[in-house]
Structure formats: C-alpha cells, structure tokens
Amino acid sequence: PEGRALAVTRAARILQENLRRDMGADAMASIATLDALNTAVRRAVDEATITDIHTHLFPPSHGDLLLWGVDELLTYHYLVAELFTVAPADLTYEAFWAMDKIAQADLVWKHLFLEASPLSEARRGVLTVLQRLGLDPADRDLGRIRRWFARQDEEAYLEKVFDLAGLDYAVMTNNPVKCNEVKHFDAGAPIPARLRTALRIDDVVLNFASCRPIIASQGCAAGDGTIEGAAAALRGWMGGWIDRIDPVYMAASLPCSWAYPVDDAATRMIDHVVCPLAVERGLPVALMIGVNRQVNPALGDAGDAVAPCDVNSIIRLVAAHPDVKFLVTTLSRVDQHALAVAGRKFRNLHLFGCWWFCNNPSIINEMTRQRLELLGTGVTVQHSDARVLDQLIYKWSHTRRIVADVLVDKYADAHHTGWRFTPAEIARDVRQIFGGAFEDFRAR
C-alpha cells in the first residue's frame, strides 16, 4: 500500500508537470470565461489517459482467447442478439451457430448494416472503429476491410488500439476454474504491461459444488464438507492464484436475485473465504450485480437479460465488511440512484462503470450526471467491458464525448457561482473519474 500510495502521488505529480510543460503558467491560471472553460474541459477529456478497469481481453500469447478484427467485431454477442430481432424465421439458432465466423459476420453485415441502418450503439461502434483506424465505412466494402485486418500484426495492433483508445492499461477477466484459460497461466504465457489480471470468482461463489473437482485437481483439499470447514483450504487455494497472477482485484458477477446475507453457499463463501482473503491481501472485491441469467439460452453469451437487484443487500454486505474495499456496478438503470446514494454512505464502497446494458449514450449521460451530482469525482465513470480488442477504440471514443458534454455543464454550473478553475485542476478531476479515483481507492 505505501508503494501504491507513492505511485498515485507520482502519477498526479507527473500529470501536473506535463501540464506545466505543455501550457506553462497558463495551466495554473484561472479560467475566466465560459467559452474558455468549455474548451479546457473538452481538451482535458480528449487528452486524459484512461484506465479501463474491466474487460474480457486476453494477451496475444493466450492464443485464440484474444478476439480482434472486423469479423469478431461483427459477431460480438450484442450484435448476435440484434441479428435475431430482425433475421428471417428460417435462420434458426442452430443454423447460425453451425456457421463459421465469416458467414456469421456476413449475415450481421447484411441484416444490421446494409438492410437496416446501423443506429444501435453496438452497430455504430463497429463503424467508429473502422473510421478511427482510417478505413472508410462509407464504401461498405467488407472484403477490403477484411484484407486490411489480415495485414495487421497482432502485438503491434494491440499497442495501436491502446494508443487510439488513450489507455494506460486494461484489466482482464481471469477465471481460475476455466481450463482453457488456466492452461496459458500454467504455460507461463507472457502478459504485456498494457493488461492486468483480475481473479474472477463467480463460479466459486455461486456454484461451489460444481467447482469442487477442479479446485481439488489444483491441489485444494476442500473435501466435501461445509464451506466453513474448508474455508482455510479455500483461502489457501484462492490466495495461491493471487500469488500466481497478481490480480488488481477479485471479481464476481452476481444475478439480479442475489441477496445477502442468506443461509446459502454464496453468503458463506463471501463471509468465510472471499472477504477475509481480501482483507489479508488488501485486494478490492469487484461486484457486478443484476444479470437475469440466460433468459434465452439459444443466444449463448447474448442470452442474458437484466432486472433490478437488491441494493439493500449491497449495503448490508459493505456494512458487514468495513475493512473490505468493494468496487460495485449494477446492471439495471433502475438501481443507479439508490446505488449512488449508497456510495455516499460507505468509504469502502466505490462505484464504477455504466455496465453492459447501461453502456449506451442516453444512460451514460444520465448516470454520469447523477454520480457527479451525488459523488463528485469520487467515482470511476466507465469501463469498457470490451470482449473484442478493437472495441476499446469505440467504447472509449463514445464515452469521452458523452462525459465531456456532462462535465461542460457541471463546470459551467460551478463557474456561475463565481468559483474559478485552472486547466490543471480540470485535468486532475478528469483523470480522477477515468482511473485516478480507482487507483486512490486501491491504495487506501
């Protein structure tokens, strides 16, 4: 923690020094007019280095787990769901899943771009990626686009995407009970500095019984007794993964039905294994709550829906474990106000992201206004949730624009009171909501 606290200070100092170098004394000069304020805010957002605290990306060394390129963009599960809202009845789910990626992408391009204007956020996102890469979407030539991607070197392309998105690093989702992921850690496959790990423990928290065999195969004598009885062994197993992959946090996605405390395995796993380990290791616990899991299994990853969750359960959990740092986001727009109020009540609760079905301009705008009004800059306004590398480009380009619009209004509101801001303070604030507050929370 001391090292981290120093690192945070250093990052903030570097930011100020860069501003002084770039703007000289102007960086510290009060901004007198609304127009100058507007310009300074938009510049700060455009230039901010962002930390993407939740994605589903993987290192190039982890083989086909890293998805990238136009066909992966077009077959993103958000677009698969949209395809079946318009596809002809004779396109069965089975027929679609039997196709190869190219054929699937051709269908998405046909039905969602050529025969229906790309107005949804996921469709617009594909076009933003192509445009920011310097490819002209207007010629609608999927073949030419494919040939461009085929010429890219994966590792160089990853760096290019991170630079275009303006990220310092992105946090992955690493599941210790998924064999196709574990094998790459067993092989010591390298991880670039742009990517950090997160220990994903949904399965262990929600389906511990089904995880026993693989946990046992990894040397954990959890036996078949109670979780309380195996807690020490389970903390040893989970702690071993923390030692191996050095995660930024432990994470779990919880269903809309999740409640705490309840006389169930999930509560016992949280109370006796996850939280004690989080305190022992000083690791935050990230909870993403509100999925209505697999309402249409035929859609695969696209088959999940959303429902309001129980914010009072979040409050009870955070209050019961005051020494655990909880990062929380909820999936339903309905929960956001109550969650933002909860964020005002507990210093060990940090809110993040406009997650999944909230990652749309109308809701990002509303959530960001609500959070700034209730929490100021003590929040991480967004994460990308990118599953396909190239998505970093559009998810962050779209978010920067929306957050800048919100911040312009908020700084103008404060300006009207007579308070004055400097460019350095605005850059500080923008960094805070795009990763700085997260780093401060981790270092606390």
Ligand code: HDL
């Ligand atoms: O559980 C999660 O981390 C979710 O983000 C799911 O992966 C979801 O399918 C998704 O990709 N949302 O964007």
Ligand code: ZN
């Ligand atoms: Zn996710």
